[in-house]
Amino acid sequence: MRAGMKRLGAALLLLAPLGAAGAAHAADAAAGRQVFHAQCAICHSDKPGVNKIGPSLYGVVGRHTGAEPGYSYSVANKNSNLVWTPAELDAYLNDPQKIVPGTKMPYGGLHNAAKRANLIAFLATLSKPGAVATAAPAKPAGGKAAAPSNG
Numbered sequence: 001m002r003a004g005m006k007r008l009g010a011a012l013l014l015l016a017p018l019g020a021a022g023a024a025h026a027a028d029a030a031a032g033r034q035v036f037h038a039q040c041a042i043c044h045s046d047k048p049g050v051n052k053i054g055p056s057l058y059g060v061v062g063r064h065t066g067a068e069p070g071y072s073y074s075v076a077n078k079n080s081n082l083v084w085t086p087a088e089l090d091a092y093l094n095d096p097q098k099i100v101p102g103t104k105m106p107y108g109g110l111h112n113a114a115k116r117a118n119l120i121a122f123l124a125t126l127s128k129p130g131a132v133a134t135a136a137p138a139k140p141a142g143g144k145a146a147a148p149s150n151g
């Protein structure tokens, strides 16, 4: 019994530095991306227009509730009449049923404030123009110019 408890304690101690490192930053979008993939990506895509069990979260920061085209929201969500500001998201992600009573989002809440801050920082990157990677053409290939010429 005792030995088992000790082993568990040791395992928690090993994990502790990772948690402390995450909490040291005020809001870390890269850490938030990991939270997203661990806790949200099973139901939500970060790609525009991709609805899964839940609506796409691309551009969710600043978006009105229930506004993702093609997603079938619950009446509770659709009529909640909120705007997903960072503050609103923070309260919602801590306790979804409290902010949108009757929501069909089957998620109990993320109770770690630092992780929520990181997650919201990540969600905010999804709405920035230019956040989507575009392949920069290095040099025009071959001799043929794409632009029309008079020749």
Ligand code: HEC
Residues within 6 Å of the ligand: 036, 039, 040, 041, 042, 043, 044, 053, 054, 055, 057, 060, 064, 065, 066, 067, 068, 072, 073, 074, 075, 076, 077, 078, 084, 089, 093, 102, 103, 104, 105, 106, 107, 110, 119
């Ligand atoms: C098990 C599935 C599931 C998980 C996990 C989940 N969600 Fe959801 N989420 C949903 C569903 C379903 C809805 C639609 C709720 C409704 O219509 O009532 C939703 C709705 C939302 C909305 C409202 C979107 C809008 O357009 O109004 C936000 C924001 C959101 N989720 C964020 C998150 C974040 C961030 C996480 C991770 C911490 C998460 N969700 C985890 C299923 C999930």
